[in-house]
Amino acid sequence: MVRQARALESAAEILDVETEEALRSAVGAATMLGPDRARALLKLSDEQLGHLFKIGIAQVIDLAGTITFGIAAAATRDRQPSRRAKQHAKSLARADAAVADFEQRALAERRALVAQGALLSAAEFWAALGITRQALSKAVASGRIFTVDVGAVQYYPAFYLTGDIDRKTLGKVTQRLGGLPGWSKWQFFTTPKASLGNTTPLEALSAGRPAEVERAAAAFAER
Template structure:
């Protein structure tokens, strides 16, 4: 059976020249994947494809800014300054779990992602209770390789668990890594804080508003 390519629902918005050129290059690169892989991408919901594509771009952008600048390695002084800023934010209570550029396996090694047994032990609950929370959308998982992990911030003392669960439910059926992106990415609407940092400062209403917009 011949597969049909989805028809765009609306004409694309006008873009500035640089964005238009970048998008044209990205589409050209996608064409090199082959028909089956392109078809698999087209079958994703528009919102999910957009979130995942943007997440991938953010990974690349963070890699460029944290590792190289115009082909040269960052100086030791710049690296130390970056480390100092991170330490200062931690001292100010701006809890950081990860930036989108962190490798997924690194998140496991750094114990920012935990197995179900560890989450149950940390929260003092049974696997059955954890399963119900997952089914109700109050908590989410991400896959790293063949294993399923839970974000460690659900058991971290810096956050109100009830507030975290409310925000998680507002993210609806988005993929787990998209939800992780939401919680760990700074947002202008939150004063350039991540939702996790904003929650640690009691800004639940603002984070809920940001979650609703992100899910849409």
């Protein structure tokens, strides 16, 4: 919560007052979810969380206006509740459908990565590395290698086998990402970053710029 508050304060220069107050209210509302549910949201990547949050706002914005002015319209309550209930149900249904669609598209994209060989099963991975299952488990536990879930199955990024990137350096950068979810780590390594000259961290490592990538990883983990 302290980190979130600091993030809001640092953004105050670029947000108008109304937007900043709305954002603070949204962050405050997250505290009412309880720690487990709040942490569940933090497991989503920035792209997922932002996308789903915008969908939710878009679906309920009209309903929010209805609730705000509902008290003043008490004289028509004999007919309005049923309409509002229907509107609410439709809004929730649309939001659920949008979330389900997003999850289906994400799963399809992840399965495509498996089909392309960008993600490997545990057996394929340790065989390619020439290590035992126990050694692989130790590397994952230490944070030097991470996994991602595709459905109910865990996979390993094939870029750990890339010959033009030093594996120890790659492991050190992975450790810099700390306890972020696997797909957030994947996003870090494969997405171009302005701080790296609009190249991906993998490309920067291949170009021999490990110090820059480590700094970028530390900043990414602190967001």
